[in-house]
Amino acid sequence: MPGKPTMPLAFEPAPPSRRPALSAVRPPRLVPPAGRDPRAARPVQLAVKRAIDIAAATVGLALLVPLLPLIAVVIRLDSPGPVFVRDLHLGRDDIPFNLLAFRTGRWDGRGRARHGDEEPTRIGPLLRASGLAALPRLWNVLRGDMALVGPLPHAPDLAIGGRPCLHAVPDYAERHWLRPGLAGPAGAMAGADDAALVRRDLDYVRHFSLVTDLRILRRSAAGALRRLGKARRARVSD
DSSP, rough: OOOOOOOOOOOOOOOOOOOOGGGOOOOOOOOOOTTOOOOHHHHHHHHHHHHHHHHHHHHHHHHTTHHHHHHHHHHHHHHHOEEEEEEEEGGGGGGGGEEEEEEBBBBBBBOOOOOOTTOOOOOOHHHHHHHHTTTTTTHHHHHOOEEEESOBOOOOTTTTTTHHOOOOTGGGGGGGOOOEEEEOOOTTTTTOOHHHHHHHHHHHHHOOOHHHHHHHHHHHHHHHHHHHHHHHHHHOOO
């Protein structure tokens, strides 16, 4: 269904698609109710969270300097098209940004990349399963578009049950009080409906803590390792 959110698997890139221009998306004015905005209630923890994001993204990009060009070369040799895809999503306070990822779907020749699940490149499934496709998002974290942990980013035209998210889920706008994350609080809710996933995000935003972030990161890292092992076994069996 168009606009339906993908399952919130940690570090999994969203499917690239044709989105409105970044300058064409006008963020609404969000006025948090008094006493509910976590930025006012926990400023020190949020400052520490941002410092951790910057440090982790900087170290991660530095360590990955040899790997990123290698992945880029493999993608170019695997299929024609660009190395990176950019997909418009909403960040903190509904400010739009371009979400980066390595391309995992075939290029259609008209300026669009196919969804990596539907028309994957040969290397695409491995990149997605291992989380390597999402490594460019560390740049989004360093820029301040994203965080290591937070509600997974949503596209501007996302709908739930055929209705705009703002109408489908009460207080939906509150999930954008914090930066979207590489790993999300709803990552372990496989099979849950979209509204339940959003409510889980809202619960995370309202009760944010660094301890919760550490638990989500640990769970997401374990899940990424399991998916990588599964992808490797699948390639060996093929």
